[in-house]
Amino acid sequence: MIAPRRRRIVIGCGCLALGALAPGAAASGAWHPPARFARPHEASEEGGLWGMFDREEARLKRSAFLVRDPALNDYVTRLACRLAGEHCADLRVYLVRTPHFNASMAPNGMMQVWSGLLLRAANEAQLAAVLGHEIGHFLARHSLERLRDVKSRAAFANFLSIFFAAARAGNVGQFAQLGVLASLFAFTREQEREADRIGLELMTRHGYAPGEATAIWSQLLDEIKGDAVTYEEYAGRSVLFATHPPIEERQKLLEEAAREIGRPEATNLGADSYRAALARHRTEFFADELRRRRYGETLVLLERMRKAAADDGALEFFRGEVYRMRGEGDDLEQALNAYRHAAALHGAPPELFRSEGLVLRQLDQEAQSRTAFRRYLELKPTAEDAELIRTYLPRE
């Protein structure tokens, strides 16, 4: 772990660190969100912070890596809006195309959600958990509280700038200083508890199952283990992980807090609505994920998604792709199994048959490869690689 364990090093970046319920905090149902915030005067300390984020937002608006699809943007914005209540009017959601897991919300109302997170959330409740926590930091004005400490202000500005720069870069490979800077700034324990408390409140108020707040972190932990890399190495290349306490620690505290809130009627997962919303983008987000070439992690992710959707042909296809691209040991045979299984299911893209053909050809099973290629061209006659594929089919 890069940051010293004594300090709670968390910045409102999709973090779900939890403490036990703070003394004096209201019992479930008695918490009320604050009234909407007025825009601060530009010359004030708070105003300077807003100006900083406004500039970052203007830059983000121009980025070619923004996911602009109105339908997906509407979906995430509506969810965030529902959770934020009256503050919906001050919220602006930006979806960024990068295969890394992260979300953040700035004091000026700008919210960023990375496609790596969208791909990994199993259902609407999990996304609500992450967004709710961010909104919690926003409603409780934690960034502004921290700014009052002048000494931490510079470090905070630095850190956020690096965070945004990392957002533009998509990873933190080049920001070795991230851990060092993160250690200069910390939300207090109380602030973290508060954000989690508010996040869970908002989630459960709208009927989402609070257990999903823990689940999303367990899932991520399992994935990391999939590539046999150490936590430290993973943290070293992830904006989110470089700045957060260990997942196991937070999970315990999240479970406690959920119990404190009560609300047994909050059981909604929203699995179907979430899958429908993501459907059009999943292939694109998965292509980005495959490009990371972290095969072990991707396989764990796919395994989990398949458990929830055993009849999803597209997921089986992606699994085949991982094996095909890794190509070690008996991976090619595994790939073929996956493609054949996918073909029997619903929803696999035509590229399935191309990949099958490629693997068969690599295994010197020419006749069978030709059958697969023909099927591909039947389904996708205007494929971008049709001309090359036809060279594998004699006299066509």
Next chain:
Amino acid sequence: MRLRSALLAAAALVLGGCVAMVRMGPGTVTVRDAISVSSDGGWNRLDVPGGGGEVWTSDGLSLDVLTFFVGIKDGEPLAPAPMGSRRVPPAFRAAMLPHQIVELYEASATQDGSTFRLERLAPGAFAGAEGFRFDFSMTRKRDDVALRGIAWGAVVKGKLYLIAFRAPRLHYYAKHLPRAEATARSALIRP
């Protein structure tokens, strides 16, 4: 980290007098002792010791770039991993199909987070052999610039020969495409 490594490298190179942009041609030019191509005299070659493909440009490295990955043997990557990266880049295998070579190029081109989209993959003669060509588009992560690209390649006697050209979608791709194509079409593998 990257800034630091880059400066270190730059310092070492400049101090050693090793960096230069040399005019290529006009006429026939040898690349990496592996192929010969013709140049119209409008290209400059960047001489950087240490590996990776040979790089030519007309208007500058941030604009049009013609890269030569030639004589790549089985088990070799297209280019070594960038300084400071612990990642092992994927290796070329002599049995690779054109689709896989596209994926190899894509892995190299997207290391920095840039996006890549294949637009067309077709057979085509290259370097006197039956090869392939592919068209693609990219968005460069560093500065969000939209690029278009094209590459010609072939595997001959177990070695990969690939020439890739890419330039900004606005103005520069169209400006230099015919010249890049002429150079690629002239490629001949040296015995």
Next chain:
Amino acid sequence: MKLPWLVLRAAALGLLLAGTALGQTNRAAGFRALPQGAKIALMPVNIELFEIGAGGVPEPRADWTTTALRHLKDLYRERKAKLGAQVIELEDDGDEQVAELNRLHGAVATAISGHHFGMLPLATKDGRLDWTLGSDANVLRQRSGADYALFTFLRDSYASGERVAAMIIGAFFGVGLPGGIQQGYASLVDLRSGQVLWFNRLLRAQGDLRQRDRAAETIDALLAGFPQ
């Protein structure tokens, strides 16, 4: 090994700075000056300010940048007369075509900085300032109503307290540590042809954009020799 790295970095910097004394031309061939009453679109300034910690790594300071941006906007307004033309301020309105042109200009400016003024001259250019945005620059002309556009780019870094201390210690041992570099450019583009008509590069180890009066000095250095 910290020491050799610092020495090499200082050497590299020295060489980069030396490159500015090469005396390359600021003007495209055949361009003398702007015609009377020319309309110039002032593109939104591209600027970032950094702080250099003791280890030498520049860290972005968004609060300084916001301040500097405010100073520059005011200063440009004051200098409208000096530019000798009608200046139209272009705001960032999210127009995708303008954004793409802006990004292309960034890539062109990088080429000019590195290959025309920098240490990697392109033999084929033969010392000429010969770069263009292409005919798509007309989009900007239509949007702004101007015939020319002025792009400004600035990156400035400042030594932190710890860095200054390291510099003092370094000086004691005879090792020169750079305190911070100011680099940037001002670029004048003909929006009809897309041609870069005039380009001025700034690369020096002085200047302070955080204070209004000192920022004025930077703007004047940037616009030195502006072809009015």
